[in-house]
Amino acid sequence: MATCEYDGEFYECSWQEKYVLPIYDTLDQSPLADFVKESMTIVPWAGTFHLLALALLGGAVFLVDLRLLGAGLSNQSPQALQKTVSPLARLALGAIVISGVILALGELMKLYYSPPYWLKMFSLFAAVLFTFGVRNRLIASEGRLSPLIQATGAIAIIIWLAAFAIFSNTLARIALLLLLAALSLIVWRWHKTADTTALMKGVAALSIVMWLTTAAAGRWIAFY
């Protein structure tokens, strides 16, 4: 808890209200946010680019994850595949962040009070950390864990789990169980064609889970 001040009066408030809300409030009052809100076309086009970038990101991330699970381009080495899709993944991530910031400028105060938005943001952070800092490094080291990979992985998983526990609802938890069932099915169906270690398969599955959580939570902002 923290102490906030309004019009000379002090009152108890959460630390988010004290430190995060003013940032959103200030940004929401900025000329840039006004510009986005006043335009008829910026938000629809940013939304469109957000979706196109999501598609590209999905392809680039899943192609490597499926390969690690034995369900994709099994004749290609994970290293070569990762190298091929890497520029596409970075391009998609850049486009999704830029279009996402523009979209956010159009409805900052709604987002501040939206649990799906916070789940999306924390899950995005965890997914980026996990895919680039754990999965890709593990592919490069041919499955050998280093302390750095372990630490990065632990941080990403803790952030994702905590965000999911705090911000998800029953529906999201049911959806997660269904997703885990589908992934188990993929592992079971293709385990014979997988030449990767159990660790790499788990990492690939977790990467899929984190990105789908991010995307689903992102879509849910509109429904909440």
Next chain:
Amino acid sequence: MRDFFAWMNETPWSIALRESFVVWPVLEATHVLTIMLFVGTIIMVDLRLLGLAFRQVPVSEMTARILPWTIGGFVIMMVTGLLLFYAKPLVYYHNIFFRVKIIVLLLAMANILYFHKRVQGNLAAWDLSQSIPRNARIAAAVSLSAWIAIVISGRMIAYDWYNCEKLEPESALSWMIDCPQRDNLLAVQMPAPLLAGEAD
């Protein structure tokens, strides 16, 4: 056709679906998220055919190992898409972006047929080759542009700029999306309230 969709619009299941606080958003979110699988994988196959990426991967490996995922994604897209349409048939029937999306979708599907019948036949001859036949590259370019156009028009369906009630009656656009015209405007019920607050 409008009468049929107007009838469909009033069937109990259609009403239940569009008024559901859980099922409709779940269907819509699934439809949108499947973009990652469906459009995501199709982009990769098209980039391979265009020779822009995965040049070391045989085309046959792309089609054998990646296209099944694309087809799986397509099935999810179609099932959720049809159910979403069934929930609000009149809204989509009168939506210009929906009509554009369906037309481009038909073009994309014709292109897939063309690829399978005419292009893939002699695949063995250029499977690993760095120079991909012209018709294969054209099919890939058509596919890529068509799916991008489908995503754009699909996203724009949510916006009501060109809805019947905003168009000048008897204008070309109003005629194109079969809006009820002035003389019978009151006689036909309009789905106008359905789109309120839906632009998110």
